[in-house]
Amino acid sequence: MAANEAGQVNRWKRFEDWDNRPLRLDKFAADDPANGFSAFAGKADPKPAISMKSSAVTMMDGVAADDFDMIDTFIARHHLDPDIVEEAMAMPSSQVARMLVDMHVPRNELARLARGMTPAKLAEVVAQLNSLELAFAYSKMRARKTPGNQGHVTNAKDDPLQLAADAAIAVALGFDEIETTMRVARNSWSNALACCVGSAVGRAGTLFQCSSEEAEELEIGLAGFTSYAETVSVYGTENAFIDGDDTPWSKAWLAAAYASRGIKMRCTSGAAAELLMGFHEAKSLLYLEARCLCMQRAMGSQGTQNGGIDGAPLASTIPGGVRELLAENLLAVWLDLECASGNDARHSESEIRVGAKILPYLIAGSDLICSGFGTILKYDNSFNPSSFNGEELEDFLVLQRDFEADGGLKSVDEADALALRRRAVDALSAVFEELELSQPEEHMKQSVVAASGSLETTSFSPGEVTTISRNIEERQITVVDVIKALASRGFADEAENLLFLVKLRVSGDYLQTSAVIRGGKVLSAINDPNDYSGPGTGYRPSEARKEELAAIREVLDRKEVLRTEATFANDEARRIRYISMGEATRGNGQLEIVVGISPGYGEQLFRTLAGHPSSSVLMALRDGIEEAGGRMRVVRFIHTADTSFLGLSAATLAGSGVGIGLQAKGTCVIHQTGRLPHNNLELFSNAPITTLEHYCGFGRNAVAYARGEQPEPVVVPTMGEALGARFHARSALIFAVETAMTSDGAKPQEIGVEFLKEAAG
Amino acid sequence: MTEKLSVNDYPVAEQRPELVRGGRGKRLDEITLDALQAGDAGIEDLRITPEALRRQAEISRAAGRAALADNFERAAEMALIPQQTIMEFYELLRPGRAADKQVLLDVAARLRDEFSAPRMAAFVEEAAEVYARRGLFKFRY
Known part of the structure; x- marks a missing residue:
């Protein structure tokens, strides 16, 4: 019910349309940093920080070495390069973010700096990039030049x-x-x-x-x-890792085991895995993924499968979630890992x-x-x-x-x-x-x-x-x-x-x-x-x-269009005959409607975009004109293939002063002498959905205009089809055939049209 | 191996084919369809060797990927360890499988003594220490 008892509407029906879109099957979650629902800014995300004492890390991202969980320990010992840490951590994150999108800063220099950055630092840097910058940096930082799938x-x-x-x-x-x-x-x-x-x-x-x-x-x-494996999953919190029944050391053991058998291996991690498993520690998707990726590099994995993976649907329910997936993929390639990007x-x-x-x-x-x-x-x-x-x-x-x-x-x-x-x-x-x-x-x-x-x-x-x-x-x-x-x-x-x-x-x-x-x-x-x-x-x-x-399937070209048209030519020869009768001049019947056809109409092109034979369209126009008491005369124009000018030229030759312009592709216009070229009486611009009944109505209306009446215009209803996508390639090719047939200053040709038995039947 | 390979030696099978040997010493061009059919070559010849892994480690290191090189060096130590032993030790490294630290220290000792795998041994010792500190020896099933 759209109206209550008082007759007031209680809902705009557009919302019902929206309810029925496939999109509405997707569910979305509110930002809730305390409960792990945050792409970039978890409630418990640490600030980047590092303390070193003689090449050993004594504090990382706010956690003292004694309090390190197993992930912190693994990252501190196997990811961080003590020769680079101080230099890299001292650089402002905004400066590093700019370097990532600066084409003058070599990839290798950035990959070197990443080896000295903690997870919180890496996350802080990439979080500064918008989606376009993330994609650009990804393109610059990915390891192998040639892309694959x-x-x-x-x-x-x-x-x-x-x-x-x-x-x-x-x-x-x-x-x-x-x-x-x-x-x-x-x-x-x-x-x-x-x-x-x-x-x-x-x-x-x-x-x-x-x-x-x-x-x-x-x-x-x-x-x-x-020949390869990518099921070596890692997680960004200790509890999630244990729940996954492994540790960084057991996974690193597997990494070495695969290599020792000559099998290519990459790890897997992705946003929201920890959230799905219930062990998110109120940390953001990005920060947890930064930990995963540092760990993977530390294990000596050549690459990673990341970018949400099984968690991608959940990550995508969160504001900025899809941008976060891009950000974590960027982290992967910045850490110099092969990236199978989700x-x-x-x-x-x-x-x-x-x-x-x-x-x-x-x-x-x-x-x-x-x-x-x-x-x-x-x-x-x-x-x-x-x-x-x-x-x-x-x-x-x-x-x-x-x-x-x-x-x-x-x-x-x-x-x-x-x-x-x-x-x-x-x-x-x-x-x-x-x-x-x-x-x-x-x-x-x-x-x-x-x-x-x-x-x-x-x-x-x-x-x-x-x-x-x-x-x-x-x-x-x-x-x-x-x-x-x-x-x-x-x-x-x-x-x-x-x-x-x-x-x-x-x-x-x-x-x-x-x-x-x-x-x-x-x-x-x-x-x-x-x-x-x-x-x-x-x-x-x-x-x-x-x-x-x-080279995709079914690509049209001019040759193909002409080949298709040629197959229609024989059929049309059995339905209609166009008899050239010399130069056309102005007629004088008061209800004479001139149909001005284009240069290729019935010559090289035989069907409209809707698939109607050229003969059927002319017959429908004739039927409408005669039904209304008028008479159709057909003239072929060679000097133009443009609908408006076909129509106006036809009107000029018509005794009634009303003409119909008709292109081979089926576009059709009713025109009248004395009007500006593009200010026509009626136009069928959507040839692909114009029916023969519509053309017939056009014929009737042309006669009505000749009588000085104001008929209800014929409307071709559209259901929002992407007609341009469906027809424009063929339309443009057909029209090019027509325009190629035009000749400046060519005289209009009077055409005697004879509908043969088959067309009548 | 005294010569250290660089990125210019990569791919080794194309650039330095003379260095490549299968698990039983065959050259790549000896491992053919005919040889397989005649029974002169088999799955054992299609195994990677510790030497090949160390060469890939040299290339990784030359390309600036030390962590990857470390992994290949660990893999080189593992290449000759029987599959069953690899899986047995892997299982013990998983959370809650080893009852206490000593179990992992024993694994490390075997790696060092029985399999000449000092890198892997040190790696397992490091795990033992962390597992003890983080309480990972608790029973899971």
Whole structure:
């Protein structure tokens, strides 16, 4: 009810519209620094401070060494560089903040200073930057020059055939890393083997991880199936850390363990994890994250997955929360860590919020812009829906194209995609058969190759996968067995690709900061350092890469428009005949309406933007004119293709003084002699939504104006469609065809129009 | 190893392939598909060696990343420790697993004596001291 008994309205209905937007499914939290709900200024955030005594820290950020918790201790001993501390801590935070956005201050100098700064100092500095400055500083400070991306490959059934097919697609899309996890924990070995095989299809060098229980993840890595790990989580308060069942020392032990097995490793942390776990100590998201990141550098991790991660949705409920995510990512790269910059767990139901959140990262570039782009459909994502998923993949490709920004991905041709899926499914089936793990049937394979998601497959169930997974583990199958199986079944390319990847661990080159594999070579912060120092420096997409970014699906060009029109030409020839009858002159019938058609109308262009055949539009106009007692005369103008001038020129030739201007794309105007060119009687400017009935009404009204009446104008209702987005590319191309056909001073041509049988029927 | 590698030696597999050896001493170009199929190479050849980790540590240090280099040096000590032992010690480093400080000091002693891992040993001793001060030896399950 919008009105009470007294008849007064009690609510503006716009609020109801707003209630129904997806945005309103998001919940928002008030700033509450005492209870941990603060992005930048927690109630208990300390002020930066340091005291040293002969190279040992005696006080850090207001806490005396004797009172250090385990995190303080770890940071004081392993993060802070005693040779730099005094210099760095003495610098005003505002000065350091300015250095971060000063292109003349080298990245290395700032990275050096960070090694002498406490968590509170680092947080105080980045808190001074606004979102634009944070993004700019991020772009300047990130470690590797060339940006990249990471994708999730999972499905709701843990179906190995689908994992293989989807991994192959992820590789083709350009992901540098792919990550899987399971619905059923016991399926880890099967998931790992399946993704490992799929990721070897098409090209070599895509790094792969299987997110699993710590000990098992190492075991799977040791068997050679995975090449990196990022599940080494750290937390910013002692209690949260203990609740996570680890300490900085146990996590550092794991960091060394992964390196000792030749497996690339990064830590994970993100805003609001401590808040979710109930151990926030009334400290801000940023300060706690500064502690996490100092700890990660101190542990000797080459990189971090941060930027909210699982806490991103909660961080985003707080004022400034999304800006805080940018700030913590900046801290990560300032601390010289590889940064897989979050943008994974979807923080909002609003597509606008999702698109806005990704933009600074896309423009700035990032080692891995998403630490889990959902390459599969949302319901198949066993982590959680990502910011971008299989559904929204093309949106991301278009954002890359719009901003000529490298988000690490490229388009995949339809035929190629199908072939890759088939190849991956066949390769994995061969491995399963060769290793006597299973005998996938043809209907299973076919269903997977075609399926967009697991709801459409008739493949393995999670229970069947459990048996496969247990066999892989118990029989201690390794990547070498898989490589041999591939080779012996004719999948030599895949066998070589997989061997290439496993051999990387022998040299350990990809253990260095920000390492990915491009074109068969290791690319890291060592041999591809970010050298940004102003416009023209740092990462710029090459011409070839720009072409790749531009090459999305279904791009229109002039050739394509003319090709499409030519297919309509034959149909139109059966419906209408335009007979040229020489130069047109002024008529004298009082109710004669001249329809002035454009140069290409029915000549090179045969359909309006709404899809009406040119003949149908003319017939509708004629019907309306005749219904109202008038008579239609058709004249083709060559001197102009502009609607207003077509209309005015037509009016000038009409005995009634009323003319209709009609462009090939369907834009239509009623004009009258004596009016200014752009001061018409009526105009249909939205050709794509103009119906034949509207044109008919236009004909009737033209006659009414000829009679001196004031008819109700024909209104084409719009529902707010983005007509420009939908039609302007085609519209502009069509119009360019018309303008190219114009000729200055060309005389108007009288056209005899003959509607043929088909059009009448 | 007397020569210290620098950033110019990176990637080592491309710039200094003669220095790279698999877990049983094979060169990279000896670890081929044919060798795997013939049984002349296996998963043991695809292991990283302590030497390779120390070389990566030298490169990290030359690139100004001392903390990362420290980690690679710890990893070099760990490279030859059996997987089971690594997981066993990891478990003891988790909160509440070791009953008291002595358990971790024993781990440190084994690292030093049995596995020639002085860096890891010192690291575990440091943990033992902090855990004791912060009461992390309390029973969890």
